[in-house]
Amino acid sequence: MNTKAEQPKGTTAADIAKLVLAAVILAAGIVAYSWFGNDASVPPVVRLLGVLAALVVALAIAAFTALGRRVRHFLAESQFEMRKVVWPTRDETIKTTGIIIVVVIVLALLLGLIDLFLKTVILDWLLKL
Numbered sequence: 001m002n003t004k005a006e007q008p009k010g011t012t013a014a015d016i017a018k019l020v021l022a023a024v025i026l027a028a029g030i031v032a033y034s035w036f037g038n039d040a041s042v043p044p045v046v047r048l049l050g051v052l053a054a055l056v057v058a059l060a061i062a063a064f065t066a067l068g069r070r071v072r073h074f075l076a077e078s079q080f081e082m083r084k085v086v087w088p089t090r091d092e093t094i095k096t097t098g099i100i101i102v103v104v105i106v107l108a109l110l111l112g113l114i115d116l117f118l119k120t121v122i123l124d125w126l127l128k129l
Contacts, residue, residue, distance in 0.1 A: 015065040022058040029054020 029051045036042040062068045088096070 011066060015067065018061050018065045019067070022061040025054050025061070026058040029058075 032054075033047045033051045036047055063072060
C-alpha cells in the first residue's frame with residue numbers, strides 16, 4: 001500500500017492565474033532590461049539585478065502551483081536518489097579511460113587497414129586505375 005497522499009491531477013484556475021502572473025512578472029523584468037538598455041543613467045548591474053529579481057519572484061510564485069509542487073517533489077526525490085549512487089574511484093576511472101583509449105586506437109587502425117585493403121582491391125585490381 002502506498003502511504004503517499006495523492007496529488008490532485010487537474011490544474012485549477014488559481015494555478016493558471018499564478019502561472020500567468022509569474023510569466024507577466026518575468027516578461028516585465030525582461031522588457032525593463034531592454035527598455036533601460038540605452039539609458040546611460042541606469043548601470044548595467046542594476047538592470048541585471050532587476051531581471052534576476054523578476055526571475056526569483058516569478059519562480060517563487062510558480063513554486064506554489066500544482067506544477068511547482070510536482071517539480072519540487074521531483075527535485076527532492078532526484079536528490080535522494082543521487083545519494084544512493086556509488087561513484088567509481090579515481091583509480092577505476094583512470095583504468096577504464098585507458099582501456100577505452102586503447103580500444104579506440106585499435107579499432108581505428110583496424111578500420112584503416114580494412115579501408116586500405118578495400119581501396120587496393122577495388123581501385124587497383126578491379127577497376128585498374
